[in-house]
Amino acid sequence: MQEDRIEKLITFAESEEAIRALILEGSRAVGRFSDDLSDYDMNVFTLDAGAWLENDQWLEQFGEVLLYQKETLAFHSWEFPSRLVVFKDGGRIDFSFWPPDALAGIADGSQPYESYRNGYQVLVDKDGLTEHLPKPDGLGFLVLLPDRDHFLQTLYDFWFEAYCIARALARSDLWYAKRIEASAIKDHLYQMILWERQRRLSWSHDPILHLGGKRFEKWASPELLAAIAACYSPYSKAETWQSLIAMLDLFNRIARRLAGELGFAYPEKKEKEILEYFSVLQRKSGKS
Numbered sequence: 001m002q003e004d005r006i007e008k009l010i011t012f013a014e015s016e017e018a019i020r021a022l023i024l025e026g027s028r029a030v031g032r033f034s035d036d037l038s039d040y041d042m043n044v045f046t047l048d049a050g051a052w053l054e055n056d057q058w059l060e061q062f063g064e065v066l067l068y069q070k071e072t073l074a075f076h077s078w079e080f081p082s083r084l085v086v087f088k089d090g091g092r093i094d095f096s097f098w099p100p101d102a103l104a105g106i107a108d109g110s111q112p113y114e115s116y117r118n119g120y121q122v123l124v125d126k127d128g129l130t131e132h133l134p135k136p137d138g139l140g141f142l143v144l145l146p147d148r149d150h151f152l153q154t155l156y157d158f159w160f161e162a163y164c165i166a167r168a169l170a171r172s173d174l175w176y177a178k179r180i181e182a183s184a185i186k187d188h189l190y191q192m193i194l195w196e197r198q199r200r201l202s203w204s205h206d207p208i209l210h211l212g213g214k215r216f217e218k219w220a221s222p223e224l225l226a227a228i229a230a231c232y233s234p235y236s237k238a239e240t241w242q243s244l245i246a247m248l249d250l251f252n253r254i255a256r257r258l259a260g261e262l263g264f265a266y267p268e269k270k271e272k273e274i275l276e277y278f279s280v281l282q283r284k285s286g287k288s
Helices: 002-015 057-062 102-108 114-118 148-170 174-181 184-200 222-229 237-262 268-287
Strands: 019-025 040-046 065-075 078-087 092-098 120-125
Touching: 002 019, 002 040, 002 057, 002 120, 057 065, 057 078, 148 174, 148 184, 148 237, 148 268, 174 184, 174 237, 184 237, 222 237, 237 268
Parallel strands: 040 092
Antiparallel strands: 019 040, 019 120, 065 078, 078 092
8 A cells, every 4th residue: 555655646746747856754764663554744846836735636646535634844944835634544645845946955954854864765856856965864853962051941841831730720720721731841741751761871862762752652661651641630620730740740850860960950949939839729729
C-alpha cells in the first residue's frame, strides 16, 4: 500500500505543470519509527498553491477521503498552507505547499529545515532544485543543554500555569482548570523530563526522543511512567487538586536535581512561597 500511494503521489506531481518538486519528509522518509498508521509528510513545491486550495476534488485520486484539516506550516518568516488528509482506508497524507524558491534557503543553510536533517526522499524534481540540499545527518530537533535563563524561564512558566490551575479550582471553574492542566503545563513538565534524560546521556543525540512526546513510553522508566500517571485525573475538583500536587512534586524534584547537576542556583525560597500559596487556594477551594 505504501508503494502504491507513493506512486500515485509521483504521478500527481509529474502530471501537474505547476508542481516543480515533491519531497517526502518525516518517519516514512527516514524509514525508522514508522508503522502502518504513519502519515506521508509531502512537501509540494508549486508555482500556484491556490490551485490546490480552491477545492478538495483532487484529493480523491489518492483514495476516498474520510476528513481533512486546513492548517499552515511555519517556516522561519514564511507560512505555507497545508491540508492534513485522512482516508477511509486509514492512510493519511499531509500536504504542505511551498514556493520553489524556499529550497534555496534550505540548500545554502540560511534557512535550515530541521526535519530534513533527519531524512527526506526526493520523489520529483523537474528543475534540479534539490541538487544542493544538505545530506541528512540525523541531528534534527536536538535536545540541547539549557542555559540558566532558559532553565529558569521553564521553571517559572510551569509554576505560573500551576497557579492558573489552582486559582481556577479555587473558583470552582473546573472546565477551565482541566483545559490548562492538559495544555502548556504538560509541555513544561515534558521539557524538564527531556533535559534530565539527555543529561543522563551526557547530552549525546538519541534518535528515539521526540520533542512532541512520541515514543515516550519506549524510553521512560516504569517509575517515571507511574509518576506521570498521577499527573492526570478525572473531571473532579478533588482529583484535579491531587493530580496538580503530583505534577508539582514530580516537576520540582526533577528541576531541583537537574539544577544541582548543571550548577544552577535553585530558587528554594520561591518554591516554598508558591507551594504555601497553593495550600491557601486549596483550602479556599474546599470551602467553595
